[in-house]
Amino acid sequence: MRVITQYRYGGPEVLTVVDAPVPRPLPTEVLVRVKAIGLNPLEARLRAGEFPLLGKPPFILGWDISGVVDEAPQSWRWRPGDEVFGMPLFPRTANGYAEVVSAPALHLARKPASLSHLEAAALPVVGLTAWQGLADIAGVSAGDRVLVHGGGGGVGHVAIQIAKALGAQVIATASGSKRDFVEGLGTDEVIDYTRVDFAEVVRDVDVVLDTLGGDSVERSLGVLRPGGHLVTAVAEEDSALAAKFEAAGLRFSGIAVDPDPVALRGLVELVEQGKLRVHVQETFPFERVADAHRLLDGGHLQGKLVLTV
Ligand SMILES: NC(=O)c1ccc[n+]([C@@H]2O[C@H](COP(=O)([O-])OP(=O)(O)OC[C@H]3O[C@@H](n4cnc5c(N)ncnc54)[C@H](OP(=O)(O)O)[C@@H]3O)[C@@H](O)[C@H]2O)c1
Numbered sequence: 487m488r489v490i491t492q493y494r495y496g497g498p499e500v501l502t503v504v505d506a507p508v509p510r511p512l513p514t515e516v517l518v519r520v521k522a523i524g525l526n527p528l529e530a531r532l533r534a535g536e537f538p539l540l541g542k543p544p545f546i547l548g549w550d551i552s553g554v555v556d557e558a559p560q561s562w563r564w565r566p567g568d569e570v571f572g573m574p575l576f577p578r579t580a581n582g583y584a585e586v587v588s589a590p591a592l593h594l595a596r597k598p599a600s601l602s603h604l605e606a607a608a609l610p611v612v613g614l615t616a617w618q619g620l621a622d623i624a625g626v627s628a629g630d631r632v633l634v635h636g637g638g639g640g641v642g643h644v645a646i647q648i649a650k651a652l653g654a655q656v657i658a659t660a661s662g663s664k665r666d667f668v669e670g671l672g673t674d675e676v677i678d679y680t681r682v683d684f685a686e687v688v689r690d691v692d693v694v695l696d697t698l699g700g701d702s703v704e705r706s707l708g709v710l711r712p713g714g715h716l717v718t719a720v721a722e723e724d725s726a727l728a729a730k731f732e733a734a735g736l737r738f739s740g741i742a743v744d745p746d747p748v749a750l751r752g753l754v755e756l757v758e759q760g761k762l763r764v765h766v767q768e769t770f771p772f773e774r775v776a777d778a779h780r781l782l783d784g785g786h787l788q789g790k791l792v793l794t795v
Contacts, residue, residue: 490583490775492543495535498779500543501583503772509581509588516564516594517557518587522607523772523793524550526640530782540579548582549573552597552606553795556586563591570594571603573610573745583775585795595750598757601764608764608790609644613753615743616645616695619717621652622749623739624693628653633688633709636697637673638664640790641719643765645695646671651761657691659684659702664788667765685709696720703727710736717741765789 487508492500511517529547532539540547552571555564564570574580574589581587597606620626632649636642637658649656650672660668662678669676677684688709696703699720704727706716715737721727722740731738756762767789770778778791 487585488772489546489581489585490548490772491546492533494543495533497534498530498776498783500533501775501779503775506584508586511557511559511588513560514590514592515588516555516561516570516591518551518553518570518589518594519556520551520553520582520585520587520795521603522552522769522795523548523582524552524607524609524611525778525782525791525793526550526611527782527785528611530779533779539577545579546581546583548584549576549580550607550610551582551587551589552601552603553587558591561591564594569597569603571597571601571606571610572750573614573743576611576743576745583793585772590745592747593745593750595747595754598754601757604766604769604792604794605764608640608766608792609753609757610745610750611743612640612644612790613648613762613764614746614749615641615719615741616648617749617752618743618746619695619719619739619741620645620648620693621752623741624695624715624717626652626654626693630654630692631690631711632656633684633691633694633706634658634673634697635684635695635702635706636660637668637671637676638788639697640787641697642695643668643671643789644762645697646673647762648756649695651756651759654693657684657688661786667788693717704730707731707734707736713737715739719743766792768792769794
């Protein structure tokens with residue numbers, strides 16, 4: 487089989503397609519013949535060596551996969567031919583940039599028939615992050631006012647739909663070019679951050695979901711109602727920020743997304759109810775991974791980038 491690896495940290499050009507042996511599944515694992523691989527900004531940072539989550543190269547990036555079970559030697563959960571998707575093992579190495587992945591059976595869910603493999607591969611990391619932030623951590627419920635920062639991005643565009651499905655009123659920040667896209671997801675109010683300062687116009691929010699970090703977090707202090715909750719996917723380890731929120735009578739939580747199978751099935755249900763869809767901005771063949779990473783490096787994505795296998 488082919489995998490994408492790298493022998494040093496660096497730009498997209500360090501990503502290299504090579505042959506590798508097909509992995510052997512452990513008793514709790516199944517072999518998945520991968521059809522599509524979702525890309526995430528974290529992978530660009532790991533590729534560049536910004537932090538050593540996977541240790542030193544060589545390593546194989548990637549978690550978001552959708553494909554077909556090829557072998558399930560000891561698993562009662564899946565049979566060969568089942569179409570599955572998931573984010574196995576995150577944040578440990580999952581070797582997801584590969585034609586075949588050995589994944590814990592528990593970390594996979596049945597691919598909804600209404601999603602292509604491309605769309606299913608785009609969903610797990612962003613879907614689980616948004617679900618865990620909004621439903622599990624913040625406990626968003628009907629009537630809550632929710633502000634989603636970065637509403638046009640991978641996490642943001644899914645978070646808007648999950649917040650709507652939970653019955654919330656949703657405000658989202660995004661650049662003006664994404665206004666129609668973000669409105670089309672059901673957003674009640676879109677704030678073009680290139681023209682309007684959200685901190686000036688938003689008030690009485692119950693939950694802020696932050697996908698940006700930087701000063702967006704601290705500047706969100708003033709938009710929350712007393713007792714409101716900021717949940718961040720980016721500044722999760724900033725204890726000084728957490729202390730500021732707590733001193734102001736607000737709650738502050740970080741998300742460390744994990745491959746919770748209950749949440750993954752929750753996402754499947756929302757898809758099957760027609761309440762959640764995934765937007766794939768662009769797809770790239772497996773061997774053009776460096777081009778995909780160039781786009782990833784540029785930021786300003788609308789939805790997701792996906793590799794086809
Ligand atoms: N902690 C965790 O477990 C976890 C899990 C998943 C992701 N993350 C992190 O969460 C972050 C977001 O991930 P993602 O996949 O959603 O990234 P993404 O797809 O790149 O989306 C980011 C979005 O933010 C928009 N944006 C940039 N500056 C903005 C601003 N000032 N105001 C409003 N929107 C702005 C960008 O486009 P425009 O500028 O054109 O609007 C883009 O649409 C990444 O840092 C990722 O590593 C963390």
